[in-house]
Amino acid sequence: MIDKVVSSFDEAVADIPSGASMHVGGFGGPADWPAYLIAATARTGIDELTISCCNMAGVGPEAFAKMIVRMTEGASPVGWNVAPDHVTVALLLERGQVRKGITTFSTAMRGAMKSAFESMVEQGRTELELTGQGTLSERIRAARAGIPAFYTPAGADTPWAEGREVREIEGVRCVLETALHADFSLVRAHAADRQGNLIWDHPSSFNATMAGAATMTIAEVDQIVPLGDLKPAEIEIPGAFVNRVVLRPSTPMTSWREAH
Amino acid sequence: MIDKVVSSFDEAVADIPSGASMHVGGFGGPADWPAYLIAATARTGIDELTISCCNMAGVGPEAFAKMIVRMTEGASPVGWNVAPDHVTVALLLERGQVRKGITTFSTAMRGAMKSAFESMVEQGRTELELTGQGTLSERIRAARAGIPAFYTPAGADTPWAEGREVREIEGVRCVLETALHADFSLVRAHAADRQGNLIWDHPSSFNATMAGAATMTIAEVDQIVPLGDLKPAEIEIPGAFVNRVVLRPSTPMTSWREAH
Amino acid sequence: MPERLTPEVIALLVSRDFADGDIVNLGVGMPLYCRRVPPTDVEVLFHSEQGLLGFGPIMKEPPPGHKLQTAGQQSVHPMPGMSFMSHDESFALVRGGFVDYTVLGALQVDAEGNLANYQRPGRITGSLGGAPDLALRARHTYVMMTHTSRDGEPKIVERCTFPLTAVRCVDKIYTDVAVMRIEAERVLVEEYAPGWTIEQIQGITAAPVAPAPDMREATLA
Amino acid sequence: MPERLTPEVIALLVSRDFADGDIVNLGVGMPLYCRRVPPTDVEVLFHSEQGLLGFGPIMKEPPPGHKLQTAGQQSVHPMPGMSFMSHDESFALVRGGFVDYTVLGALQVDAEGNLANYQRPGRITGSLGGAPDLALRARHTYVMMTHTSRDGEPKIVERCTFPLTAVRCVDKIYTDVAVMRIEAERVLVEEYAPGWTIEQIQGITAAPVAPAPDMREATLA
Numbered sequence: 001m002i003d004k005v006v007s008s009f010d011e012a013v014a015d016i017p018s019g020a021s022m023h024v025g026g027f028g029g030p031a032d033w034p035a036y037l038i039a040a041t042a043r044t045g046i047d048e049l050t051i052s053c054c055n056m057a058g059v060g061p062e063a064f065a066k067m068i069v070r071m072t073e074g075a076s077p078v079g080w081n082v083a084p085d086h087v088t089v090a091l092l093l094e095r096g097q098v099r100k101g102i103t104t105f106s107t108a109m110r111g112a113m114k115s116a117f118e119s120m121v122e123q124g125r126t127e128l129e130l131t132g133q134g135t136l137s138e139r140i141r142a143a144r145a146g147i148p149a150f151y152t153p154a155g156a157d158t159p160w161a162e163g164r165e166v167r168e169i170e171g172v173r174c175v176l177e178t179a180l181h182a183d184f185s186l187v188r189a190h191a192a193d194r195q196g197n198l199i200w201d202h203p204s205s206f207n208a209t210m211a212g213a214a215t216m217t218i219a220e221v222d223q224i225v226p227l228g229d230l231k232p233a234e235i236e237i238p239g240a241f242v243n244r245v246v247l248r249p250s251t252p253m254t255s256w257r258e259a260h
Numbered sequence: 261m262i263d264k265v266v267s268s269f270d271e272a273v274a275d276i277p278s279g280a281s282m283h284v285g286g287f288g289g290p291a292d293w294p295a296y297l298i299a300a301t302a303r304t305g306i307d308e309l310t311i312s313c314c315n316m317a318g319v320g321p322e323a324f325a326k327m328i329v330r331m332t333e334g335a336s337p338v339g340w341n342v343a344p345d346h347v348t349v350a351l352l353l354e355r356g357q358v359r360k361g362i363t364t365f366s367t368a369m370r371g372a373m374k375s376a377f378e379s380m381v382e383q384g385r386t387e388l389e390l391t392g393q394g395t396l397s398e399r400i401r402a403a404r405a406g407i408p409a410f411y412t413p414a415g416a417d418t419p420w421a422e423g424r425e426v427r428e429i430e431g432v433r434c435v436l437e438t439a440l441h442a443d444f445s446l447v448r449a450h451a452a453d454r455q456g457n458l459i460w461d462h463p464s465s466f467n468a469t470m471a472g473a474a475t476m477t478i479a480e481v482d483q484i485v486p487l488g489d490l491k492p493a494e495i496e497i498p499g500a501f502v503n504r505v506v507l508r509p510s511t512p513m514t515s516w517r518e519a520h
Numbered sequence: 521m522p523e524r525l526t527p528e529v530i531a532l533l534v535s536r537d538f539a540d541g542d543i544v545n546l547g548v549g550m551p552l553y554c555r556r557v558p559p560t561d562v563e564v565l566f567h568s569e570q571g572l573l574g575f576g577p578i579m580k581e582p583p584p585g586h587k588l589q590t591a592g593q594q595s596v597h598p599m600p601g602m603s604f605m606s607h608d609e610s611f612a613l614v615r616g617g618f619v620d621y622t623v624l625g626a627l628q629v630d631a632e633g634n635l636a637n638y639q640r641p642g643r644i645t646g647s648l649g650g651a652p653d654l655a656l657r658a659r660h661t662y663v664m665m666t667h668t669s670r671d672g673e674p675k676i677v678e679r680c681t682f683p684l685t686a687v688r689c690v691d692k693i694y695t696d697v698a699v700m701r702i703e704a705e706r707v708l709v710e711e712y713a714p715g716w717t718i719e720q721i722q723g724i725t726a727a728p729v730a731p732a733p734d735m736r737e738a739t740l741a
Numbered sequence: 742m743p744e745r746l747t748p749e750v751i752a753l754l755v756s757r758d759f760a761d762g763d764i765v766n767l768g769v770g771m772p773l774y775c776r777r778v779p780p781t782d783v784e785v786l787f788h789s790e791q792g793l794l795g796f797g798p799i800m801k802e803p804p805p806g807h808k809l810q811t812a813g814q815q816s817v818h819p820m821p822g823m824s825f826m827s828h829d830e831s832f833a834l835v836r837g838g839f840v841d842y843t844v845l846g847a848l849q850v851d852a853e854g855n856l857a858n859y860q861r862p863g864r865i866t867g868s869l870g871g872a873p874d875l876a877l878r879a880r881h882t883y884v885m886m887t888h889t890s891r892d893g894e895p896k897i898v899e900r901c902t903f904p905l906t907a908v909r910c911v912d913k914i915y916t917d918v919a920v921m922r923i924e925a926e927r928v929l930v931e932e933y934a935p936g937w938t939i940e941q942i943q944g945i946t947a948a949p950v951a952p953a954p955d956m957r958e959a960t961l962a
Contacts, residue, residue, distance in 0.1 A: 287790075287791045287812075287828075288791065288810050288811075288812065288813075288814045289808065289810050289814055291806075291808040292791070314828070317868060364868065364869050364870050364871070365868040365869075365870060366866040366867060366868060367864070367866050367867060367868045375866075377866065378866045381865055381866050382865065382866075388865070388866055390859070390866075390867055390868075390869055391869065392869045392870070392871060392872065392873035392874055393790055393828065393832060393869070393870060393871040393874070394832035394835055394836050394871060394873065394874030395873070395874070397827075397828040397829040397831070397832050398829060398832065398836075400829070401829035412836065413836075413874075413877050413878070414836070414873040414874045414877060414878075414907070415873055416908070417905070417908045418873070418904070418905045418906065418907060418908065419904040419905065420859065420867075420869060420873075420904065420906075460825065461808065462793075462808040462809055462825060463789070463791045463792035463793045463825045463826065463827075463831075464792055464825065464826070464827045464828075465791035465792055465827065465828045465831075466791075466827075466828045467827075468792075468827035468828070468829075469827045469828045469829045496827070
């Protein structure tokens with residue numbers, strides 16, 4: 001019997017080694033992030049990771065907590081960014097676990113604050129590869145789809161796509177982009193069954209794009225439903241692209257440091 | 261108000277000119293084919309079409325009818341292939357409306373019969389471009405997705421992909437394939453709303469792949485439902501990719517020649 | 521100097537062009553005002569990068585755990601006809617040319633229609649978001665921004681000095697001072713904010729500006 | 742000559758390798774027998790080109806209008822866990838390397854593992870179907886066919902003379918006479934049908950065949 005359900009986040013990420021390449025889903029709000037998988041990865045203490053993630057512009061929880069302390073004049077930091085429900089990839093950046101980030105957002109949205117990524121890049125501890133969302137999503141989709149390389153108009157004659165081969169196709173200048181495969185994909189979905197079939201109840205964003213674009217795809221889900229409950233046409237990502245499924249706790253945990 | 265519903269098949273295809281390029285959905289059984297749209301295209305009498313269609317190996321209705329006459333010793337031909345519910349792209353081939361076919365199946369499955377395509381190719385009236393399903397579906401998807409060209413391993417060092425640029429990428433020999441855009445896409449779906457959102461109740465095959473890969477996408481559907489009835493996560497093809505929607509008759513018509 | 525237009529008014533000026541069935545992508549920041557003032561008589565489908573098409577108005581007080589958001593994390597209402605897709609399909613739609621209007625912010629725009637909006641000079645990080653594909657592939661690329669930076673520097677220049685997001689892509693520029701179109705490497709003023717003269721506009725613009733043949737005062741009528 | 746194996750028995754020999762969670766694509770014709778003899782103790786997901794994954798057993802008497810079919814138009818039952826997708830996603834799955842086994846028919850296979858199955862010589866038309874991607878990108882590419890053509894010609898040859906579907910892709914060949922693997926450009930007989938000798942197999946094979954170190958009589962035990 002196929003059963004891809006793993007009972008804990010710590011177990012699900014236990015074999016990610018230092019130096020691994022990882023796709024990490026996530027875009028905007030908390031419902032987009034594989035937050036418990038990220039927290040578990042932080043707990044392993046592995047480093048030298050290469051992470052591709054659409055949005056790496058978050059403020060790390062330590063910096064956030066300090067800011068809260070400042071704002072609340074010394075009160076204990078229980079800010080939203082510390083509980084695992086609100087963890088983003090900024091946690092891994094802030095803790096120095098990331099050697100390189102491939103992303104479309106690296107600077108904090110609000111002018112005054114610095115993203116964890118910015119601080120690490122400025123300290124020379126993390127390398128930044130900046131790209132556009134169309135190019136990043138298509139490179140990751142290409143990895144899943146077995147397309148080694150493709151031409152796209154985005155980036156031609158701009159500094160951010162410098163160094164790529166340029167070719168004019170039907171009058172349009174295009175750059176050659178390659179498939180972006182990773183060792184691990186950490187994704188977030190709404191529900192799964194034991195075969196790893198996934199559905200979403202809001203836009204799946206990079207979470208669906210990244211499923212299957214890695215040797216090992218691990219999905220963090222709100223619900224695990226009996227096999228057969230998901231309708232064939234409703235399944236957005238078939239289990240073929242998913243290796244492990246982990247259920248989020250029904251009661252949110254209070255600290256990302258807590259084992260699960 | 262957006263309303264993409266067109267009241268007749270004849271109206272929906274009226275502006276397809278001779279010499280047009282067309283993607284035509286369809287794969288196996290009758291539920292896969294935009295049969296009424298194909299029948300209406302046949303009735304227009306346009307010719308010199310370039311058609312891309314996964315399966316062009318069908319026997320034309322005229323040949324089929326003759327065979328039925330032979331088999332039934334002269335009885336009137338009312339074979340399944342003559343009613344529009346069972347029309348495939350073979351109808352357009354048999355009637356000499358096709359200048360070129362881009363396909364993955366051109367020969368009839370059963371040894372003894374000849375496909376309409378084979379007869380036309382042998383007579384020098386139609387040109388054949390044979391390719392694999394992975395390459396055809398990806399070329400069409402590339403057209404919708406604005407990817408001008410891509411590399412794929414399929415076809416390297418084989419006669420069917422001769423003439424393509426070959427490049428070794430990470431040790432794998434790949435051929436360069438280009439986006440295949442058409443003037444019109446004729447597709448079949450299960451249900452639509454007035455915005456052209458489409459859903460399927462069985463695999464969408466090339467019908468979903470082709471939607472949006474043309475200047476004008478026309479969808480033939482079993483049902484038109486009120487806006488809001490289709491759930492956001494259930495919509496396989498958003499209306500953005502669809503220009504016209506036509507409802508199939510609730511009572512099947514008996515001859516493809518009948519105006520509708 | 522005469523008064524400048526509010527973001528709400530600029531948004532209303534931008535929105536005049538939206539027609540039934542148009543797909544519109546709004547950048548974060550000022551462009552999102554265009555969702556606050558949707559045309560009531562036309563059915564426009566708003567697109568958001570993460571795979572959201574046809575979302576509804578911005579929610580004033582979202583319930584806890586509300587998941588439906590714009591790219592800029594504003595909570596929005598669902599709408600009949602709305603659809604969800606993956607990020608790659610979302611950008612298939614963008615790159616495939618199905619977006620009719622993209623409204624983007626900018627750090628600099630120049631007379632060639634080049635757009636710079638991802639990195640300030642001297643910085644080693646930046647944020648491209650979905651702008652490269654949106655700017656290049658939307659049927660109409662509009663920039664919506666303040667005419668000058670917070671420090672009073674012109675943002676419309678002869679040639680961008682900031683790194684380029686995409687080249688030769690901007691059709692029109694909507695600022696708090698004027699509506700301009702880029703045509704044959706020139707900046708033509710189509711509309712000016714009430715009270716502003718072309719000389720005053722030129723005074724805060726680092727590219728030569730010229731009046732369009734039909735230049736007029738901006739009105740919402 | 743000893744008796745040849747039936748398609749059902751060949752299908753059983755092929756199916757022995759399928760394990761829990763494997764994704765298997767069956768070509769039209771003889772390979773589809775593998776769906777008739779599914780392993781009962783393992784959960785195998787059968788894939789069909791048009792975007793169908795995890796379909797159930799073949800239906801004996803499909804009701805009128807039944808839509809769920811294999812690529813070869815056999816009606817099939819639904820199965821819990823089954824999913825639908827578009828043709829492009831279906832081949833993303835194939836090209837991406839997610840298919841564990843593809844079982845294909847062939848006109849010719851050669852000692853290099855080259856596959857020819859789309860066009861007979863002298864014909865100007867042919868049918869590639871999904872074979873090029875399946876043959877190249879499946880984890881295991883098995884050919885299942887009669888050992889000789891209807892005219893008695895060998896189908897296993899030193900170098901294919903028919904046009905190639907895909908190069909260096911076949912791992913194993915299952916015929917009505919033997920199970921062979923391609924290794925270092927040689928055809929090694931792993932199993933022979935009861936009663937057959939390696940000399941008799943060589944007699945109807947146009948490539949040199951050699952016994953595998955563990956050559957044995959084919960059994961279903």
